[in-house]
Amino acid sequence: MIALERPDDPEAFFEHAAALLAEGIAPEHVSWSGGESADLFAAATRAPRAKWRGEKLFAAALLHRAENRFSLVYRALWRAARAKGWLGNPADPDLCALRKLEGEVRRDSHKMRALVRFREIRDAEGERFIAWYEPSHFTLRANADFFAHRFANMRWSIVTPDLSAHYDGEVRFAPGGSRRDVPAEDARDEDWRTYYAAIFNPARLNLAAMQSHLPKKFWRNLPEARVIPTLARAAQNRAEAMIAAPPTAPRFSRASAPQTEAAATDLADLRAQLACCEKCPLHREATQVVCGAGPLNAQLMIVAEQPGDHEDLAGSPLIGPAGKIFDEALRRTGCDREKIYVTNAVKHFKFTLKGKRRIHAKPGAGEIDACSSWLHREIEIVRPKVIVAMGATALRGLTGQILAVRESRGKMFDLAEDRRLLTTTHPAYLLRLQDEQEKRLAWRAFLSDLAQAHAMAQA
Incomplete structure (x- = not known):
């Protein structure tokens, strides 16, 4: 009979389990208790302990309130030690039961971190924050370090029916309390x-x-x-x-657009400044900056998201696989690429390495915002009549707002008195679609958006 001093002590459990496994004691000959009433019919014996050397499997399940949790975990450790590959059988009843216990404990732990609400009180040492919480399982001790790290600059207490945790520079534990120990309201x-x-x-x-x-x-x-x-x-x-309610149009004004230290006066000047840009870390790994391309008097500007691997190596926008989709769409809508201006919201290639391949990585908000001043200056120099934002990154770079493409796609918005914005999907999105029907619908919508933008630019 193994009687653990606490119901929430996985470390002690594994020490006892190590000794029992070493002595070859089968699960059916062990009775466990963890702070609860012991089995009256089990003979009291010396409880062996030994250092556990190995992976501590199913530790989360040991914090569950199920009475059979210790027996279930010990049986799993016993079986795993004697049947190679047993842990890889997802249909085994013991494994299914343990996964269920672990999932419930993890959800309970997450709820504690999200739902604890502190109230302020005053004690002899000053202000203190105290919370009453009722966990479903034994999760307070396991979460104490999280709260100590998150609220390291304040004195706090969390009171539960089983246990209380107090923090004054270090965590200490005390017996549980009741709801009456915590104020019902505060400011x-x-x-x-x-x-x-x-x-x-x-x-x-x-x-x-x-x-x-x-x-x-x-x-x-x-x-x-x-x-x-x-x-x-x-x-x-x-x-x-x-x-x-009608959709809210993105707000944009020249006055609010970020400005560079010395605003470029033409595209050549802008490209020279871009080549020296170090506003975000992307310049460190990219091959080169990828500037926009197209005539200075273009009435239609296409803003894609960021360069890809092909664009980064060549220094030109939209020439890779997505660029081929884009060129085909232009051909079908009767739009001449030589007469439009094509650029990106982010000017350097962001990627992660997978072997020798550079895999596209989504730019972060800080990287998009760092490039927005270049994009706005590009717009002021080219002065297009219509701008097409292809994808959420382009939309964020143009408007400074987080907007969903699916909600604004195909709609025209005013950017300024003489300039309009249309949102559509990025051609790379079409390449990622697996369902043929969905891909056909998305392709038709993309063509329709480009045709609409082209017609508005020519009007």
């Missing part, structure tokens, strides 16, 4: 309600899914839960108003 509760109301999306309300991910037992400890019924009752009317 920050209203801030939580305001924040939740601001991010609440009435169009995506699904009460059944909400209660599945956030059971009502947590609501009583969340200050923002008080506004959920009110927001839910008004959700349908708010969603209908959102659907009926």
